[in-house]
Amino acid sequence: MNAPVRVIGAGLAGSEAAWQCARRGIRVELCEMRPARSTAAHQTDYFAELVCSNSLKSDRENTAPWLLKEELRRAGSVLIEIAHACAVPAGHALAVDRTAFSRKVTATLSQEPLVTVIREEVTRIGEDQITIIATGPLTSERLSQEIARLTGSAQLYFYDSISPIVEADSIDTSKVYRAARYQRGTADYINCPLSREAYERFYDALVAAQSVEKKDWEKLNYFESCLPIEEIARRGRDTLRFGPMKPVGLKDPRTGQPPYAVVQLRQENLRADSYNLVGFQNHLRFGEQERILRLIPGLENARFLRYGQMHRNTYINGPLLLRQTLETKSNAQIFFAGQICGVEGYVESIATGLLAGMHAACRVEGIRSEGPPRASALGSLVHYVTQADARNFQPANITFDLLPALSVPVRDREQRHRLQCRSALEEFDRWLEELNPAMRT
Ligand SMILES: Cc1cc2nc3c(=O)[nH]c(=O)nc-3n(C[C@H](O)[C@H](O)[C@H](O)COP(=O)(O)OP(=O)(O)OC[C@H]3O[C@@H](n4cnc5c(N)ncnc54)[C@H](O)[C@@H]3O)c2cc1C
Incomplete structure (x- = not known):
């Protein structure tokens, strides 16, 4: 039997990544340091705690945040499904009851037989086990040092509130x-x-x-x-x-x-x-x-x-360190997901968690996997994380700026966004159709 995939951090990215492995029949060790050790922003011991706003941004059709969520829905994101089940009224935004949301994520993963939850701070990363590092912007100090050693880079951080x-x-x-x-x-x-x-x-x-x-x-x-x-x-x-x-x-x-x-x-x-x-x-x-x-x-x-x-915000220099599959260039067993890989925002963290989980599952199964198409929101996020200018790299939210321009310029903004979303979803569906039959879902 294969060794389990180790997911470090049961935040938004880590919880989604663990689920994506488990739903494909892969065993997972999900390591979370709370409650033994907490962060400056978390207040509970639940998984996928939303530490600030309770909004997963706009769900109005043909906006960039909607497109990202729509792709996640199509790819079977468990966190987005739970978010809908815990939604509160917020106009066009998808906002959730934060306690109900993180409780439900915790219960879902804890009840999954293929997921073993380990409540301890990880300070070392074994380089011979498939590992997804999803410890977020408030990664513990000792693990930050280990990541700096592993990636050969000095710690990177900036300030958020x-x-x-x-x-x-x-x-x-x-x-x-x-x-x-x-x-x-x-x-x-x-x-x-x-x-x-x-x-x-x-x-x-x-x-x-x-x-x-x-x-x-x-x-x-x-x-x-x-x-x-x-x-x-x-x-x-x-x-x-x-x-x-x-x-x-x-x-x-x-x-x-x-x-x-x-x-x-x-x-x-x-x-x-x-x-x-x-x-x-x-x-x-x-x-x-x-x-x-x-x-x-x-x-x-x-x-x-x-x-x-x-608070402090920790992230690696994705363009220098990561491949399109979110694994490191120096070691194909180590993946990064969530804010630490260079995205900003709850849904963007869920998105990279979903991708890292899918790719890690492929790695266990010996299946070659490709990143999502460039035209899609997920593909554009990955493109940014892996191809942006490494000298001034900062985590990014999904926006239409990250998506590729249409081959024929369209002046009207709404029309342009509608066409970009249509093309994104067509290509994304094609990618899913090719990927899914190869994997157990
Ligand atoms: C204070 C703050 C406010 C923010 N506000 C917003 C907002 O309003 N809207 C928005 O879209 N985004 C916001 N963000 C940005 C970002 O979307 C969130 O931080 C998001 O939770 C990131 O998801 P993640 O999975 O990468 O990390 P997290 O959700 O933080 O999950 C990381 C997990 O790893 C655990 N962990 C850390 N170190 C270790 C270790 N060594 N061993 C084991 N476990 C460990 C942590 O306890 C945590 O559970 C905010 C970030 C912060 C820090």
């Missing part, structure tokens, strides 16, 4: 309103409108607030799409109004006009008893967060279930 969550019944509903931007989809978001005066007061307090540590902020290497609000604010008085506090398309029913600025709150769980402040990741001291966020109309008496935080 997470948004606060408030209790629903602490929101003053007389001051807020429900609306979807441009009235698209259902009005699932709570909007806290700010007048010019309220915005100015909030802005001044924010830029004067104390951060957790006295760091030289200019030198921190942030991921641009996850900047802390205080950092965005420092870039200009109105920058927040063009970013997370953008009011356009969000008419206040009391005035019939969009407010000067707005803070949006998104439902966190099925019980709808908690909401997160969308895009309000920050790194302020907890007391400062309470004081400043309570300046937002409707949140004057908000009770915080979680404060914003900043």
Whole structure:
């Protein structure tokens, strides 16, 4: 009997990878260090914990995040299936009850006879066992050193941050309103409108607030799409109004006009008893967060279930180290998946977990496998991770920028995206049809 595939990290990527092996009859050892050792962001011992937002992004047809999820649905992703089973209302987005979601992933994998769960921190990587490293942006320090040794590269990291969550019944509903931007989809978001005066007061307090540590902020290497609000604010008085506090398309029913600025709150769980402040990741001291966020109309008496935080983000230099199958160039037994391989985001992590699991299963079975087609969202992600400029490599989300241009230019954006999605799915289906019969599913 073949040795089991070792999957290190039962996060989003590792859980999906383990399932993809098991569903093909391959034994798996799934190693997770929590609860014995946790990370700065995880709060439970569940698998696939969503550490910040509860959103798996847009599920509106012909958007890039939809395309990625659609490919995952077609490829039989268990995590996306569970996400649908645990969905909460969030307009066009697929958002989940985070506790129900990770509980269900944990139960599914724990009950799978081919998966043996080992709850311990892995610090060494055996180079003669098929191994998927999926330990995420908060990989433990000792394993990071081992990965640095294995890959011959110095550790790479930058800084990201997470948004606060408030209790629903602490929101003053007389001051807020429900609306979807441009009235698209259902009005699932709570909007806290700010007048010019309220915005100015909030802005001044924010830029004067104390951060957790006295760091030289200019030198921190942030991921641009996850900047802390205080950092965005420092870039200009109105920058927040063009970013997370953008009011356009969000008419206040009391005035019939969009407010000067707005803070949006998104439902966190099925019980709808908690909401997160969308895009309000920050790194302020907890007391400062309470004081400043309570300046937002409707949140004057908000009770915080979680404060914003900043964290380190670990990833390898994919373009230097990985092949299209997500195995390392130096050792075909070692695969990387999830954020550590150079993607950013929950669904992107699930996607690379699915691929690493499929390829590892092929390796056990002695089947030659190819990466997904370049035209697909999965193929484009892999292309980015393995072919981007290695000198300035940073993890990326799926966007249409990563997909190849159409052979014939199309000016209309919606039409172009529709055609890109159609071509992506046609090629993706062909790839699946060729791959699946060779593998046990
Ligand atoms: C604080 C924070 C906020 C984020 N917010 C968002 C967001 O809002 N939306 C979004 O799309 N993405 C977000 N991301 C980015 C990313 O999508 C998530 O981190 C995602 O969970 C990555 O999936 P993963 O499977 O790669 O890692 P994870 O889900 O973090 O899983 C890695 C697992 O490996 C375990 N582990 C680590 N080291 C070891 C070891 N040595 N031995 C055994 N187990 C180990 C960890 O305990 C963890 O369970 C955020 C990241 C962080 C850190």
